[in-house]
Amino acid sequence: MTTQPAVVCRGLTKTYGQADAQVHAVAGVDAAFARGEFTAIMGPSGSGKSTMMHLLAGLDSPTSGDVAIDGQSIVGMPDAKLTKLRRDRLGFVFQSFNLVPTLSARENIELPVRLAGGRVDTAALERLASQLGIFDRLKHMPHELSGGQQQRIAVARALITEPAVVFADEPTGALDLRTGRGLLESLQRAAREREQTIVMVTHDPAAAAYADRVLILVDGRIAHELSGAGYEEISGVMAGVGA
Numbered sequence: 001m002t003t004q005p006a007v008v009c010r011g012l013t014k015t016y017g018q019a020d021a022q023v024h025a026v027a028g029v030d031a032a033f034a035r036g037e038f039t040a041i042m043g044p045s046g047s048g049k050s051t052m053m054h055l056l057a058g059l060d061s062p063t064s065g066d067v068a069i070d071g072q073s074i075v076g077m078p079d080a081k082l083t084k085l086r087r088d089r090l091g092f093v094f095q096s097f098n099l100v101p102t103l104s105a106r107e108n109i110e111l112p113v114r115l116a117g118g119r120v121d122t123a124a125l126e127r128l129a130s131q132l133g134i135f136d137r138l139k140h141m142p143h144e145l146s147g148g149q150q151q152r153i154a155v156a157r158a159l160i161t162e163p164a165v166v167f168a169d170e171p172t173g174a175l176d177l178r179t180g181r182g183l184l185e186s187l188q189r190a191a192r193e194r195e196q197t198i199v200m201v202t203h204d205p206a207a208a209a210y211a212d213r214v215l216i217l218v219d220g221r222i223a224h225e226l227s228g229a230g231y232e233e234i235s236g237v238m239a240g241v242g243a
Contacts, residue, residue, distance in 0.1 A: 004071055005032040006165050006197035007056055011065035013052050014220075025051040027220035028065070033165070038188060040208035042234070043217035044242050049201045050169055052217065057167045058082050058089060070164060074093060076095035082149040087116055090165040091158030091196075095173040097150040099142040099157075105149075106138040109156045115163070128156050132186055148179035155183055159190055166190060168200040172207050184210040216241060 009078035014026040033039055043049045054060040056067055066075050068093045069089060072084055091112075099108045109129070110120045112242055129135040132152040151171065153168045158166050168187065175222075188210055190196040200211065208214045209231045216224040218241050226234060 004035075006035045006070065007033040007035075007127055007199065008068045009065060012052070012062055012067065013064045014048070014055060014057055014060070015063040024220045026055060026062070029217075029220070029222060031215065031222065033197050033199055035164070035197055036191050037213060038191040038198040038211045039200070040211035040214045041199065041201045041213060042203065042205075042238060043156050043223075045203075047217040048220040049217050051220075053167055053169060053199060053201050056087055057092065057165075065157060072136065080164060086160070087112065089164045091161065091163035093151075093155050093166065093168040095160045095170040097142075097147075097154045099150055099153060102140050103141075104138065105134065105140050105142070105153045106146065108142070108153055109138075109160050111159050112157060118161075120160075125160060128159060131189070134154055134219070141188045148175050151175055151179070152183060152186075155186055158184075159196075162194065163196065165197045165199065169202065170202060172202070172204065180207065205231050205238060219235065 009029055009031050012026055012029040013024065016023045016025060029052060038092065041049045041053060055062050062075060066073055069085065074085065100111065103111065109125055113120050126135060129138055132155060134149055135154045137145060137149055151174065172183055175183065184207055187198050187200065191198050202208050209229065211226065214226040214229055214234055215222050216237060223241060224237050226237065
């Protein structure tokens with residue numbers, strides 16, 4: 001891993017409302033995410049975990065503080081430049097699969113490469129599809145796929161451009177245990193074998209146990225940081241914060 005983290009935030013704050021009705025969804029967070037590191041962000045409902053991820057990914061703007069990706073501050077970055085950075089350097093996996101219904105599974109995976117004007121590496125796509133267990137589904141349309149298959153298509157789409165950072169928001173929330181485990185193993189491989197940085201929001205201690213590090217937010221602040229923690233340790237800490 002290089003010394004410069006893939007993502008850094010300093011004094012990151014997101015405030016909603018005015019005066020007495022103000023809510024600090026994220027309240028002055030400092031954090032760094034190393035290259036090739038898989039980090040899970042957890043916390044009770046309303047703790048600010050999804051808001052924090054959206055700020056880190058440039059999907060929302062902070063009230064104050066800074067976010068840097070690959071050493072570039074994205075706060076106040078012109079929209080066109082930010083869009084290009086997200087397209088070229090970031091991958092996204094959401095609980096809602098966001099597949100294009102009129103495109104086949106293969107075409108959905110290829111989409112970010114084609115939008116960027118790039119050339120699809122067919123061998124890399126098929127290798128990724130095989131790893132995710134969807135090689136035999138590449139010709140199918142989204143409505144012909146199960147929820148787990150659609151989510152794995154979405155993961156392949158996020159990884160095909162080999163982004164520096166992959167943001168995943170509750171990626172296993174709609175999946176059965178076996179499918180979810182396969183998806184998490186794919187994210188682990190992306191971090192360990194390709195040195196991609198993975199930032200995953202989850203409420204599930206079993207999912208978080210796949211990560212190298214777990215950040216637990218309470219009231220918009222990092223209350224706990226765990227490294228190499230297993231299911232029981234994560235569950236115990238989450239129980240202690242009321243989640």
